[in-house]
Amino acid sequence: MGNIQSVCVYCGASVRADQIYKDAAVRMGEVLAKAGLQVIFGGGKLGLMGLVADNAMANGARVIGIIPKLLENFEGAHPSLSELHIVDTMHTRKKKMSELADAFIVLPGGFGTLDELFEILTWRQLQMHDKPVIIVNVNGYWDPLRKLIHNIIEQNFAPTGHALFATFVDSPDEVLDILENGIESRLKEPSVG
Known part of the structure; x- marks a missing residue:
């Protein structure tokens, strides 16, 4: 996998998500573990977050959770991680996750997932990192x-090349190809019709 040894997964904590999204989270944990990658995630036990962690650990991966005190009290931290960091704020959490990760994977989620995604894309735009960002577009979510993203570019709020800051794939099984092939694979970004 080259320079990529640790992958951050952003995803939802909702327990009400449809089964197709839960299945994708289960598969994502399996895929990353079987590739020998360490998994970094938000530290929660609920929803897609918990499923990614559970299935990564069940398949032998080291899993590190980072959760702010507020969410530990509200949602609960995952009880059996390889490592758990309880931090003071959401900002500290996102910074720590980005520092530990060599790449970012985004599964379906809500406002928190969007916040994490947009921050990491903004940091890419500001040249604070050049790590792969892979958005797993399960069920067209x-x-x-x-x-x-294309509208932002078409309306001249970002240069054309910024479309390559994130790569869209349709399933967890496509993630490893992107990670293995690096920038060349990201240049295959399909156009939006």
Whole structure:
């Protein structure tokens, strides 16, 4: 996998998500573990977050959770991680996750997932990192986001090349190909019709 040894997964904590998204989270944990990658995530036990962690650990991965005190009290930290960091704020959490990760994977999620994604894309725009960002577009969940990114570019709020800051794939099984092939694989970004 080259320089990539640790991958941060952003995803939702909702327990009400449809089964297709839960299945994708289960598969993502399996895929990353079987590739020998360490998993960094938000530290929660609920929803897609918990499923990614559980299935990564069940398949032998080291899993590190980072959760702010507020969410530890509200949602609960995952009880059996390889390592758990309880931090003071959401900002500290996102910074720590980005420092530990060599790449970022985005599964379906809500406002928190969008916040994490947009911050890491903004940091990429500001040349604070050049790590891969892979958006797993399960069931077309992120289609509106893809259109929004293209609209931002078409309306001249970002240069054309910024579309390559994130790569969209349709399933967890496609993630490893992107990680293995680096920038060349990201240049295959399909156009939005």
